[in-house]
Amino acid sequence: MDKLAINGGNAVRDTFLSYGKQSISEEDINFVSGVLRGDYLTTGPYVETFEEKIADYVGAKYAVAVCNGTAALHMACDAVGLKPGDEVIVSPLTFAASANCILYMGAKPVFADINPDTLNIDPLSIKSKITTRTKAIIPVHFSGNPADLDSIQCIARENQLHVIEDAAHALGATYKNTKIGALSDLTEFSFHPVKPITTGEGGIVTTNDDKLYKKMKLFRSHGITRDRSLINDKHGDWYYEQLSLGYNYRIPDINCALGISQLQRLDEFTKRRRQIAHMYDEKLCELGEIELPIRSSIGESSYHIYVIRLKLDYLTVGRRKIYDALRAENIGVNVHYIPVYYHPHYAALGYKKGLCKNAEESYERIITLPIHPSMDDNDVYDVINAVNKVIKKFRI
C-alpha cells in the first residue's frame, strides 16, 4: 500500500485543494470593471437590480442586500423585533454568526439539538425548548440540505413564532420542488467567496412581507429615510429623517455587479456541485468506515459542503489523525462546525457541554471534503483516492 504523505510518502496531489473556493470568469471581471468606470461605487443601480434578481430567482417579493451574511441575520433579527429577554431557538452545529445575531439584539440563543441523520435542527428538540419567552426559530440548512421546514413552520404557527432561515449554504437548494428563499418570514443568504455565489462580501434577506421589508431598508442605512410618505414633509428637498436606530450595513454597487454576473452562473455551479457530490456518493460508499451525507427526500441540496462522518469504532485513530493525514495528501479538508456553545464567549455566558448530545457526538467525527464548482474530475478523483488511501491505512 502507498505510504501516507504524513509518514513521508508522496502526496496524492502536488497542489493544495481547498474545501471551497469562488469561481470568477472573465465575464464577471468585465462586468465589475464597468461599475468602476461609472458614477456609483456604493449604493447605485446595481444594488437594486441585484435585489430584484435574487428575489426573482427564489420567488420572493422583496430582497434587501447588505454588506455580509452576518449583517443580514442581524437585520432579520431586528425586523422581527427581538428584545432583551427574548429567546430564539437555533442549531448549535453552525457558524457562530447564526447565534451571534441573537446576542446582537440582547436576546438569548437557545440551542436545540440536531437530527443525527441530517445534521439539521430537530423539530422535536425545538418543541422541547419552547418557553413563554421564545420569539423565533433560526433553522440552518446545514450544507445546503433543507431543514424540515414543514414541521418547523407548524411549530412556529402553533406558538406564534417567527422563522428566520439561515440559508447561507442554500441558495439554489429546493424544498419540495420550491427554491429556498420564500418559504418563511425571512430568509438570509451569504455571498462570502466559499458560498454558492459570491459578491466578495455580501448578504441578503428575502421576504414576502411588506412591513418587514420596509423595516429592513431602514435598518440597513442608519434608520434614515428620504421617503416622503414616511416623514414629516414640510421641509425642502435636502430633508431626511432618522426614524429608528440603524447601522451602515450597505453593500457597494461594485459587489452587487459581481453578484448579478455570478447569479447567471448559479445553476451551472449548483449542477457541478451536485455532480461532484454524486461522484463522492458513488465512489466512497464502498468504505465501511465512513458515513456519507444522507440525501434528503424532501428537497435537493445545493451541496455547499460535503460532510462525511468517521465510524470511529472501525478506525485505529481519531478524527484529528485522519484530518492531518488528508491535509498532508494536499486535500484541504475542514471541520464544519465546532458546536457554537463550545466557544469561550458562549461558555462565559453559561452554556455548558452536554447541552446537545447529537451535535456534540457528530462534531467528534465530521470531516468536510472539498467541493466547489471549479474542481475538475481529476480533483474529485484525488479526493476519492486520498480518502481511500488514508481510511484503508487506519482501518482496524
Ligand SMILES: *Cc1c(COP(=O)(O)O)cnc(C)c1O
Ligand atoms: C457564512 C455563514 C454565515 C455568515 O455569512 P457572512 O457573509 O460570512 O457574514 C451565516 N451562517 C452560516 C451558516 C454561514 O455558513
